[in-house]
Amino acid sequence: MSEGGACVTADVMAYADTHGIDSHGVLMLGLYDELRRDGKLNLSAEPKLIRDRGATCLWDGSGGLGHHPSRLAMEMAINKAKAFGIGMASVRGSHHYGAAGAYAMQAAEQGLLGMSTSAVYRPGIVPTGGLIPMLGTNPIAFAAPGGTQPPFCLDMATSTVAVGKLKLAKLHGHRLQSGWSIDREGRPITDPERALEIRHLTPLGALPELSSHKGYGLATMVEILSTVTSGACFAPLHGTMRPGQAKSDVGHFFMAIDPTFLREEGSFESDFDAMASALRQTPAIDATTPVQVAGDPERIQAARRKKEGIPLPLDVASMIEELCQTAGCLFQLKDTL
Amino acid sequence: MSEGGACVTADVMAYADTHGIDSHGVLMLGLYDELRRDGKLNLSAEPKLIRDRGATCLWDGSGGLGHHPSRLAMEMAINKAKAFGIGMASVRGSHHYGAAGAYAMQAAEQGLLGMSTSAVYRPGIVPTGGLIPMLGTNPIAFAAPGGTQPPFCLDMATSTVAVGKLKLAKLHGHRLQSGWSIDREGRPITDPERALEIRHLTPLGALPELSSHKGYGLATMVEILSTVTSGACFAPLHGTMRPGQAKSDVGHFFMAIDPTFLREEGSFESDFDAMASALRQTPAIDATTPVQVAGDPERIQAARRKKEGIPLPLDVASMIEELCQTAGCLFQLKDTL
Numbered sequence: 085m086s087e088g089g090a091c092v093t094a095d096v097m098a099y100a101d102t103h104g105i106d107s108h109g110v111l112m113l114g115l116y117d118e119l120r121r122d123g124k125l126n127l128s129a130e131p132k133l134i135r136d137r138g139a140t141c142l143w144d145g146s147g148g149l150g151h152h153p154s155r156l157a158m159e160m161a162i163n164k165a166k167a168f169g170i171g172m173a174s175v176r177g178s179h180h181y182g183a184a185g186a187y188a189m190q191a192a193e194q195g196l197l198g199m200s201t202s203a204v205y206r207p208g209i210v211p212t213g214g215l216i217p218m219l220g221t222n223p224i225a226f227a228a229p230g231g232t233q234p235p236f237c238l239d240m241a242t243s244t245v246a247v248g249k250l251k252l253a254k255l256h257g258h259r260l261q262s263g264w265s266i267d268r269e270g271r272p273i274t275d276p277e278r279a280l281e282i283r284h285l286t287p288l289g290a291l292p293e294l295s296s297h298k299g300y301g302l303a304t305m306v307e308i309l310s311t312v313t314s315g316a317c318f319a320p321l322h323g324t325m326r327p328g329q330a331k332s333d334v335g336h337f338f339m340a341i342d343p344t345f346l347r348e349e350g351s352f353e354s355d356f357d358a359m360a361s362a363l364r365q366t367p368a369i370d371a372t373t374p375v376q377v378a379g380d381p382e383r384i385q386a387a388r389r390k391k392e393g394i395p396l397p398l399d400v401a402s403m404i405e406e407l408c409q410t411a412g413c414l415f416q417l418k419d420t421l
Numbered sequence: 422m423s424e425g426g427a428c429v430t431a432d433v434m435a436y437a438d439t440h441g442i443d444s445h446g447v448l449m450l451g452l453y454d455e456l457r458r459d460g461k462l463n464l465s466a467e468p469k470l471i472r473d474r475g476a477t478c479l480w481d482g483s484g485g486l487g488h489h490p491s492r493l494a495m496e497m498a499i500n501k502a503k504a505f506g507i508g509m510a511s512v513r514g515s516h517h518y519g520a521a522g523a524y525a526m527q528a529a530e531q532g533l534l535g536m537s538t539s540a541v542y543r544p545g546i547v548p549t550g551g552l553i554p555m556l557g558t559n560p561i562a563f564a565a566p567g568g569t570q571p572p573f574c575l576d577m578a579t580s581t582v583a584v585g586k587l588k589l590a591k592l593h594g595h596r597l598q599s600g601w602s603i604d605r606e607g608r609p610i611t612d613p614e615r616a617l618e619i620r621h622l623t624p625l626g627a628l629p630e631l632s633s634h635k636g637y638g639l640a641t642m643v644e645i646l647s648t649v650t651s652g653a654c655f656a657p658l659h660g661t662m663r664p665g666q667a668k669s670d671v672g673h674f675f676m677a678i679d680p681t682f683l684r685e686e687g688s689f690e691s692d693f694d695a696m697a698s699a700l701r702q703t704p705a706i707d708a709t710t711p712v713q714v715a716g717d718p719e720r721i722q723a724a725r726r727k728k729e730g731i732p733l734p735l736d737v738a739s740m741i742e743e744l745c746q747t748a749g750c751l752f753q754l755k756d757t758l
Contacts, residue, residue, distance in 0.1 A: 137506055137682045137683075138504065138505035138506040138507075138682060139476045139505040139506050139508075140505070140506030140682045140683060142683045142684075168476040168477070168505055169474055169475040169476050170475075170476050170507055170676070171476075171507070172507045172678065174683050197645070197646075211700060211703050211712045212713075213706055213710055213711075213712050213713070214703035214704065214705055214706065214712045215703070215706055216704055218703050224639075226642045226645075228645050236641065236642075236645060238638040238639070238641070238642055240638060240639075244626070244631055244632050245632060261630045261631060263631050269706070270706040288625060288636070289581070289626065289627070289631075290626070290627070290631045290632075294598060294600050294626075294627045294631065295577075295582060295625060295627075297713075297715075298577045298625050299625070300715075301575040302575070302577075304714065304715060305563045305573075305575055305715075307696065308565050308573060308693065308696075311696070312565070312680075312689055312692045312693050312696060313534070313678065313680055313684075313689065314683065315683070315684050315688060318692070318695065318696045320699055321695055321699055341509065341650065343650055345474045345475060345477045346472055346474075346477060346478075346479045346511050346650060346651065346652070347479075347650075347651075351652060352650065355648075355649045355652070355655070356645065356649050358658055359645075359648070359649060359655045359658070362655065362657055363548060363555055363641065366547075366548050366551035366552070366553060366555050367551065367553055368550055368552065369550055369551065369552055369607040370550070375548045375549070376549075376634075377641065378634075378637075378641060378642075
């Protein structure tokens with residue numbers, strides 16, 4: 085990778101590991117390298133700006149990883165929002181972009197509302213009533229700046245749970261919650277090993293009687309914003325849509341809103357603070373577990389990890405060590421427990 | 422109401438009844454009249470444009486119903502999108518605006534992507550881990566135009582189910598699904614009568630172990646976009662935030678995107694068609710119940726109702742008849758079953 089691209093990618097991956105989103109940080113290096121060796125990921129690709137019109141722009145990831153084009157695209161959406169009040173950026177020809185929240189927070193750090201969605205190269209969510217996965221775990225991230233209160237940051241897959249939760253259950257020898265995953269006949273399964281082998285995730289809502297059609301609808305909305313708007317490829321149709329299509333052609337969506345276009349400077353932040361405080365003060369079922377606001381768990385985790393370091397499971401550390409040896413890089417852990 | 426305002430309001434209410442969204446159509450007339458008589462709704466209010474800057478604008482509903490300012494705001498967001506590629510409109514000082522999907526479809530009918538969210542004057546959703554409702558059933562609507570395929574239209578409350586589902590269960594003497602509603606100690610309840618009395622709805626996801634924090638996060642995102650961005654009032658803090666505040670001060674959010682800013686004319690629609698067709702062709706659990714795409718059930722309902730008429734339960738018909746008598750209007754049903 086170019087040095088600039090590598091720095092940005094490392095920065096977004098470190099955001100994930102720092103904030104406890106372990107599934108989207110250095111853990112991904114193994115998969116990225118596998119995709120690279122299989123010729124499905126061109127790490128030397130440089131993002132290209134394809135269109136720049138009004139309050140919108142379109143980038144092409146050129147078949148590389150998503151982090152670099154996404155940072156550039158969100159920065160441009162932010163600048164558009166500062167000029168027009170709202171701005172958007174689309175990315176096509178991209179791949180995995182890490183934790184969606186990193187891009188939404190990019191806007192919030194500059195006093196703007198930020199939103200990002202992404203498609204995923206591999207379908208995981210089974211549409212309500214269906215038997216095979218058609219949509220990725222298609223994340224939605226949304227962030228907003230606070231005044232005295234910390235920012236809001238929602239970062240969620242539109243599946244009931246992400247694949248990482250199945251892996252954790254397997255690791256700890258737990259059964260899955262009924263509704264997380266289904267078998268090839270569409271019935272809920274609770275064996276994590278079988279669930280990981282089949283990888284049929286339910287949309288948020290889990291079961292039809294708990295409104296899983298809403299999660300399916302949200303996952304489709306994300307696909308429209310990320311894939312159809314940018315001209316990327318809908319994963320189940322890869323290879324059938326356009327001749328000469330890039331090996332990886334994942335799409336992302338970025339949007340930023342400057343609240344000072346509609347309200348006096350500082351009003352958004354003070355009203356946000358009042359709302360967030362009220363939510364945190366909601367009488368709680370368990371007085372020792374206060375109600376949180378989206379972004380709280382990750383921020384608490386980040387504060388701890390910035391002080392104590394980021395714990396790495398031994399198998400992840402070994403995987404990275406191996407990658408480093410192959411690449412001729414220095415591998416050094418701070419401490420080993 | 423002014424004749425213009427009444428026409429727009431009737432049009433949006435008829436959209437709900439035609440599309441089978443019975444909870445948001447003429448059924449609401451009773452509540453609207455009650456709010457009017459209580460001085461909480463000023464039906465003669467006229468929407469005012471407060472700010473018009475770049476690709477954004479802000480409207481004030483002046484304490485009236487939401488339908489009229491919302492149609493005007495979405496129209497302006499659409500025009501902004503045609504000029505800048507993306508446009509947004511905020512509304513404050515408003516009230517119930519009917520079916521959110523009507524505004525998203527306003528954009529799709531003009532070949533644009535449309536999104537709308539709204540806060541609700543009365544909290545219904547209990548935050549994950551909390552004991553009292555803090556957020557409305559805060560809907561999200563998103564629509565996109567098709568080419569040969571019908572448009573996409575997601576229109577969903579961010580609660581697991583809307584209050585209407587509890588009413589239906591009570592009407593038919595059914596128990597509720599566990600996870601729809603909770604009691605004052607935060608435990609799931611299945612008695613529809615008690616659930617309607619308490620009105621503590623769960624966020625989409627239903628239970629913490631099925632990721633209800635995601636639905637809670639989405640409901641909060643809607644509150645930020647609708648309430649905080651426009652300067653409307655967060656319902657639990659009504660009366661404490663600003664002196665001289667309107668009796669009704671609900672906020673809405675509208676956004677439109679013109680896909681031709683990023684892609685050749687017609688490309689969005691043809692890629693959308695391919696995606697929607699693939700989703701509908703997903704192998705189904707039950708071959709007689711094909712997988713649908715958001716908007717399909719409402720469109721099927723609308724086709725039937727346009728032919729056969731809109732069935733009105735007798736008590737709703739009587740309520741409207743009474744309102745008409747009080748108002749000195751003619752009341753006439755086409756047929757009585």
